Amino acid sequence: MHPRNVYNHPPDFLGLARRYPPLRSHVFLTHTGPTIDFKSQVAQRRLTEALLHLDFNINLTLPDNRLCPPVPNRLNYVLWIQDIVKVSASSGDIVRGIDIGTGASAIYPLLACRLEPTWYFVATDIDRESLMFAHQNVERNDLSDRVCVVDVSSSTSILRSLEEDPAALFHFTMCNPPFYSSAEELTQSAEAKQCGPNAVCTGGENEMITLGGEVSFVSQIFTESLHHRMQCRWYTSMLGKMSSLPKIVDLLREHKIDNYAITEFVQGQTRRWAIAWSFGTHRLPDSMNRIANPALQGIMPSRTTLYQQIANIQSLELLYNTLRQVLADIKNASVKPELTGSDTGIPSILVQAMEVTWSRSARRKKATQPPLQTMSHQYLILQCRVNCAGGPPPGSEKQRAGGLYLEYQWVDGSDRGVFESFVSHVNRKVTTMQ
DSSP states (O other), X not given: OOTXXXXXXXXXXXXXXXXXXXXXXXXXXXXXXXXXXXXXXXXXXXXXXXXXXXXXXXXXXXXTTSOOOOHHHHXXXXXXXXXXXXXXXXXXXXXXXXXXXXXXXXXXXXXHHHHOTTEEEEEEESOHHHHHHHHHHHHHTTOTXXXXXXXXXXXXXXXXXXXHOTTOOEEEEEEOOOOBSSHHHHHHHHHHSOSSTTSOXXXXXXXXXXXXXXXXXXXXXXXXXXXXXXXEEEEEEEESOTTHHHHHHHHHHHTTOOOEEEEEEEETXXXXXXXXXXXXXXXXXXXXXOOOOGGGGGGOOXXXXXXXXXXXXXOHHHHHHHHHHHHHTSTTEXXXXXXXXXXXXXXXXXXXXXXXXXXXXXXXXXXXXXXOSOGGGOOOOEEEEEEEEESOOTTOSOOOTTOEEEEEEEEEXXXXXXXXXXXXXXXXXXXXXX
């Protein structure tokens, strides 16, 4: 579960029932405490309404024949998108997202807009009944000026919002695609599950089933994204089956896309996964784009955070000063200390480079080439944030007492080789200075 999810602890069903009367008749006592019947569609709908109303001031009308979204799980996805936007958008930006298949509840736009006052959505769907309720729910929560519900039933394009307005720019897409390829597969999946909170499932056929299942649906989003590329910074989708991830990653790698992210959402007995990809050069930290599941390590994106243990320097202050000296010696690199987020008083350092000047081969090559006539021909090839820290680096089992390390976060760049050569150069200089 996302660390900022307010449902990291089980809900207080008695407290919810006291504050939301429609839930009262569905709460009962067991030997483990108060709960509701999760196999009851009515009880689940009242719980969803209660959580949204009490925790987010969202009031919904949920039709009986459409999906009733579990709030904690949906919130996990929104918080992950929030993290991605936070590190990839400029402060104060108006953020625009697309919710593909918004459903009757329009849960993602409503939750996101309650959390972020500068976010705007285009919410699409192909189902007329879902669209009608989505319109009503957006209006009921006074968000019509920030959430535009769009009927795309006449289009064969999933990313129609990008297709119709090539000048429009978006920060992200979201999608909870139909998981199953047929009614038979849906039935088999339900029968294979053990009885528990996730045993009941509501929803219309178009919300649950699509030709080829979720892999086919997300693959079509990716194929369409190849035509729009930088029109959207991050294309994302939830996945209901872990087995779908390798197939989507194979498709990304087939098209040489190395800038992608994988995460996992865990809520009680329910597990979901999500994948994101970008045609841009901004890189997400490992905490957002990688998970520790051993079964998925072969498809994880390359690490964007690297560490170097430091044995020859005994204090953070000395390590920081040594690092500053090494970075200052790199020609034509911008070096900017950043205090934001530091809990040690030692700033992080943001390094930007327009060319590789730190390697011998680069210097030899530069010496044989004519100088650039103007700076307009240059562009950013590397942005890296370097931190000085104490203790064992994350993932390190052994570290001498009081040890220090450098942390390199690849922030921007298209060439991983440039990032690794920069890290190698700085490590070599810092660890050999006396």
